[in-house]
Amino acid sequence: QSKQLGKNRCQFYSQDMQEAARLRVQLEAELRVAIERRQFVLYYQPIIDAGSGCVSGAEALVRWQHPSRGLVAPDEFIAIAEDTGMILPIGAWVLDEALRQANEWLEQGLSPLRMAVNVSGVQFREQGLLDLIAQASRKSGFDRIELVLEITESVLMQSSDATEALMREIGQLGVRYSLDDFGTGYSSLSYLKRFPVDQVKIDRSFVSDCLEDKNDALLVEAIINMAHSLGLKVTAEGVETESQREFLCARNCDYLQGYLVSKPLPADAFRLFALGRRAGND
Ligand code: C2E
Ligand code: MG
Ligand code: MG
Ligand code: MG
Numbered sequence: 001q002s003k004q005l006g007k008n009r010c011q012f013y014s015q016d017m018q019e020a021a022r023l024r025v026q027l028e029a030e031l032r033v034a035i036e037r038r039q040f041v042l043y044y045q046p047i048i049d050a051g052s053g054c055v056s057g058a059e060a061l062v063r064w065q066h067p068s069r070g071l072v073a074p075d076e077f078i079a080i081a082e083d084t085g086m087i088l089p090i091g092a093w094v095l096d097e098a099l100r101q102a103n104e105w106l107e108q109g110l111s112p113l114r115m116a117v118n119v120s121g122v123q124f125r126e127q128g129l130l131d132l133i134a135q136a137s138r139k140s141g142f143d144r145i146e147l148v149l150e151i152t153e154s155v156l157m158q159s160s161d162a163t164e165a166l167m168r169e170i171g172q173l174g175v176r177y178s179l180d181d182f183g184t185g186y187s188s189l190s191y192l193k194r195f196p197v198d199q200v201k202i203d204r205s206f207v208s209d210c211l212e213d214k215n216d217a218l219l220v221e222a223i224i225n226m227a228h229s230l231g232l233k234v235t236a237e238g239v240e241t242e243s244q245r246e247f248l249c250a251r252n253c254d255y256l257q258g259y260l261v262s263k264p265l266p267a268d269a270f271r272l273f274a275l276g277r278r279a280g281n282d
Pocket of ligand 4: 181
């Protein structure tokens with residue numbers, strides 16, 4: 001009897017896995033088409049100065065405008081794109097488009113602006129990233145747009161001397177680095193000292209529980225103090241409530257990002273939001 005059940009369960013699992021594999025193969029094929037047909041769009045989430053409430057910059061977040069599935073979130077396709085190398089053309093498009101948009105905003109009277117772009121570790125193992133950014137900087141210069149590359153701790157942990165050298169070369173073009181999802185990885189203080197990182201972003205899992213969970217509160221506090229003593233700026237991500245904002249401001253967090261401020265917005269909505277939140281307009 002139990003053997004029978006076990007057998008059925010096996011079948012059940014393998015059907016499940018077959019289904020998952022089939023979906024993945026399909027997404028992979030569709031993603032190739034998406035790259036050819038440029039089915040991507042960037043949304044921009046405001047990052048505000050915690051003290052003044054003014055918009056200090058935008059984080060560009062990619063979405064896939066799928067012809068039948070609708071707007072597909074990055075969590076559903078970035079991993080596939082990374083595994084297959086498709087993240088290289090997608091990442092190149094994201095960088096190009098984010099900088100094109102920042103330039104358009106400049107012409108429309110939004111300035112100065114910091115533009116944060118998420119960069120995958122796969123892109124950092126390719127020399128092409130330097131060329132890409134050098135080319136972008138020749139087009140528009142980084143004098144009025146500050147380009148910030150958001151990288152995760154895993155990029156630093158898996159990095160070789162070559163990665164470090166590449167980071168520094170790109171840094172010399174005026175690009176800054178922000179350590180995304182900080183606290184979720186296993187990097188240590190020594191990484192922050194070794195690599196040319198300028199900012200850390202406290203992962204939203206710590207921010208969301210900082211008022212209920214004493215450990216998270218202490219952790220957030222410790223990250224802010226530690227980062228500041230190393231001369232780094234701190235952004236809190238996933239700020240959703242006014243009491244979280246107060247907690248973070250009381251602990252001198254520099255920048256805030258989250259639904260309390262705004263969800264990620266289409267380009268024009270971001271422009272209007274930022275114009276309404278300029279110095280003196282608060
Ligand atoms: P991330 O870089 O940590 O971006 C923050 C994510 O948290 C975004 O999800 C954003 O919409 C969401 N978020 C912001 N504020 C709140 C909040 O208050 N509450 C909650 N619950 N969520 C909030 P999104 O846009 O779905 O992006 C997910 C992840 O996908 C990003 O995490 C990033 O790692 C990756 N990603 C997005 N765009 C790109 C890209 O162009 N290239 C690469 N390599 N990765 C990207
Ligand atoms: Mg990010
Ligand atoms: Mg993050
Ligand atoms: Mg995240």
